[in-house]
Amino acid sequence: MGELLGVAVLGAGHMGADHIRRLDRVVSGARVVAVADPDRDRAEEAVGGIEGVLVNDDPLAALDAPGVRAVLIASPGPAHEEALLAAFDRGLPVLCEKPMVPESDGALRVVEAEARLGRRLAQIGFMRRYDAGYLELKSLLDGGRLGRPLMLHCTHRNVSSPPGFTSAMLVNSSVSHEIDAARWLLGQELTAVTVLRPASSSGAPEGLQDPQFVLFETERGALVDVEVFVNCGFGYQVRCEAVGEAGSARIGEEHGTVVTARGAASAPVPQDYLVRFAAAYDREVQSWVDATRRGRVTGPSAWDGYASSVAAEAGVRSLENGGRVGITLAARPALYAENGGDGAR
Ligand SMILES: NC(=O)C1=CN([C@@H]2O[C@H](COP(=O)(O)OP(=O)(O)OC[C@H]3O[C@@H](n4cnc5c(N)ncnc54)[C@H](O)[C@@H]3O)[C@@H](O)[C@H]2O)C=CC1
Numbered sequence: 001m002g003e004l005l006g007v008a009v010l011g012a013g014h015m016g017a018d019h020i021r022r023l024d025r026v027v028s029g030a031r032v033v034a035v036a037d038p039d040r041d042r043a044e045e046a047v048g049g050i051e052g053v054l055v056n057d058d059p060l061a062a063l064d065a066p067g068v069r070a071v072l073i074a075s076p077g078p079a080h081e082e083a084l085l086a087a088f089d090r091g092l093p094v095l096c097e098k099p100m101v102p103e104s105d106g107a108l109r110v111v112e113a114e115a116r117l118g119r120r121l122a123q124i125g126f127m128r129r130y131d132a133g134y135l136e137l138k139s140l141l142d143g144g145r146l147g148r149p150l151m152l153h154c155t156h157r158n159v160s161s162p163p164g165f166t167s168a169m170l171v172n173s174s175v176s177h178e179i180d181a182a183r184w185l186l187g188q189e190l191t192a193v194t195v196l197r198p199a200s201s202s203g204a205p206e207g208l209q210d211p212q213f214v215l216f217e218t219e220r221g222a223l224v225d226v227e228v229f230v231n232c233g234f235g236y237q238v239r240c241e242a243v244g245e246a247g248s249a250r251i252g253e254e255h256g257t258v259v260t261a262r263g264a265a266s267a268p269v270p271q272d273y274l275v276r277f278a279a280a281y282d283r284e285v286q287s288w289v290d291a292t293r294r295g296r297v298t299g300p301s302a303w304d305g306y307a308s309s310v311a312a313e314a315g316v317r318s319l320e321n322g323g324r325v326g327i328t329l330a331a332r333p334a335l336y337a338e339n340g341g342d343g344a345r
């Protein structure tokens with residue numbers, strides 16, 4: 001199907017390096033042509049031996065490198081707005097890691113800029129929409145098998161948080177995934193959020209409110225609860241149980257081979273998202289490459305990124321000030337009316 005899609009990757013940290021490897025060795029139809037990171041050594045290391053990649057420490061200059069036809073943004077959240085707007089200025093399609101933009105004002109500026117262009121260019125990296133378990137849950141809910149959805153019970157545990165991870169980031173980085181998954185699974189907007197603060201774990205860094213218990217309300221009366229615990233120490237666990245009027249379904253309990261010996265059964269527990277969601281990231285990036293080469297943009301939209309930022313920001317306000325905080329979205333531009341909520345199609 002024609003020439004390979006030349007991709008510039010901005011940010012060569014954990015996710016950026018993994019996406020560079022994926023574009024180079026896992027997905028078909030694309031090649032990495034430029035990598036930018038202010039930490040040049042990190043970028044060189046992530047590129048490894050891949051031939052013909054221009055390494056740059058100026059992220060925006062990388063967008064103008066020869067052969068760049070699309071951009072994958074894997075820099076920290078606060079850098080996303082500038083990168084997205086620069087990609088839009090150049091008419092380049094983008095896959096942008098979550099959170100699209102942590103603050104809702106900046107997220108809205110991205111939505112407005114894309115709406116002004118009159119065509120979608122951005123797909124947001126909510127990879128759970130490409131996970132086999134989440135897709136099955138979505139199809140059970142959409143097919144009516146569980147009846148009218150009443151509740152989602154979610155668990156989101158990380159072994160440990162990276163340096164610099166703040167209490168707000170449990171909501172606007174970690175729970176941003178549950179916010180998107182809940183909106184997508186239920187096909188409803190979130191209307192209010194309450195964050196409760198259990199006693200912090202002694203395993204959490206000093207001053208970090210970890211775990212947190214987050215409760216969302218939706219426009220048609222469903223409740224979504226999330227236990228988020230990013231220094232649990234024992235494994236990467238992401239679970240979701242949907243409870244409807246006619247049944248329930250739970251995902252995220254899958255294990256590898258179970259070994260039974262000496263009176264006990266044991267199975268491996270993934271230690272991070274790169275393992276737990278490996279297949280989902282592969283599907284997400286392949287789907288982005290395929291759609292981009294056909295001149296299309298699918299998957300979670302800038303509107304989904306914005307809606308997630310608004311809900312997360314309300315959550316951070318509840319975390320910091322206590323109480324229930326309403327979630328109010330701006331008017332949805334017509335651009336997002338039809339396919340703003342679609343997922344791995
Ligand atoms: N979808 C998912 O499950 C996950 C998504 N993420 C998201 O991926 C993004 C990156 O996270 P990590 O890789 O964990 O962070 P990281 O800290 O490991 O790497 C970030 C890299 O970006 C570089 N950087 C800083 N400013 C930059 C700029 N303006 N332009 C280009 N590069 C810049 C840093 O030098 C660093 O090498 C974040 O948005 C994060 O929320 C992270 C983990 C999992």
Ligand SMILES: O=C1[C@@H](O)[C@H](O)[C@@H](O)[C@H](O)[C@H]1O
Binds near residue numbers: 158
């Ligand atoms: O997106 C991610 C990280 O940024 C976040 O910090 C983790 O809590 C999530 O599990 C991971 O999927």
